[in-house]
Amino acid sequence: IFDGAVNLYGSGIGAVIVTPKGAHIPFTARLQFECTNNIAEYEACIMGIEEAIDLRIKNIDIYGDSALVINQIKGEWETRHAGLIPYRDYARRLLTFFNKVELHHIPRDENQMADALATLSSMYRVNRRNEIPTISIRCLERPAYVFATEEVVDDKPWFHDIKMFLQKQEYPPGASSKDKKTLRRLTSSFFLNDEVLYKRNFDMVLLRCVDKHEADLLMHEVHEGSFGTHPNGHTMAKKMLRAGYYWLTMESDCYKHARKCHKCQIYADKIHLPPTSLNVLSSPWPFSMWGIDMIGRIEPKASNGHRFILVAIDYFTKWVEAASYANVTKQVVVRFIKNHLICRYGVPNKIITDNGTNLNNKMMKDLCD
Structure with missing residues (x-):
């Protein structure tokens, strides 16, 4: 794949050799002489051909977005510009080193990699010793903020702020006015008895609030304990509500716990139908x-x-x-x-x-x- 670029900053060419396994080998150069866009396209094509010859490649497919260069080398278009005739003849001589050659014209949208190389090389200032900065591409597997994030350890239960407000009428540090209003609204449905916090149900039944450790023990006991029948998540949540326990994410946690149960995955009834062949509804003729x-x-x-x-x-x-x-x-x-x-x-x-x-x-x- 080749492309040339002529702009205000100068002239540059780029070529990319793509191996059968999908590896990309890029080549780029800055043209230090005055040239037209067609000459830059020819220079890029010839540079790619020469690099392929050095790599001992015998079968090559050449792709470019210049219809003029592709069709002139193939002989389908006549070369009238005197400055392009030497380029055409030299490119044809180079193609004799290959056993099989195919030239294809592609749209500019499909030639973005070579176009980027050509544009980049036209902008770089290169001295006579060809000393240019090396561009290295790194592979980042995670966003940048992940490496700067500090782990925050919160060992307090989910109802800590509610309990502190009911005990001492204290708001969490850094709470906004909206947060304070939300906290006051939440505490209206809770009741504190000494150190035990209860949640008022819709029928005014008090449900004991439990932390994460107690919730895990409850889910394990209800799902697969002494009297556990391996119910689904919705049934587990209803059983614990009837037993008088509560936490905010009760139903979703029960649903996840039931889905991760090893015995349920092995022995549960399969509700999915077995795979069967599809019946194709085909009409033999129109309007039948x-x-x-x-x-x-x-x-x-x-x-x-x-x-x-x-x-x-x-x-x-x-x-x-x-x-x-x-x-x-x-x-x-x-x-x-x-x-x-x-x-x-x-x-x-x-x-x-x-x-x-x-x-x-x-x-x-x-x-x-």
């Missing part, structure tokens, strides 16, 4: 198989009072027939099939419905017979 369904009720209703749309789709051509009605009764469906399907496209071979009472009834069977 139709699917019919109803859309509605639509609110607000149309100006003519219609609230439903009866739709029929041909499985072969995907042609759609539709009509709106105030009510879709079995008489309406039969009339729709006669007027919109049979009279227009002939008698269908199959009609597929969702077995609704207005789509699958005695009148429909008589029509099909």
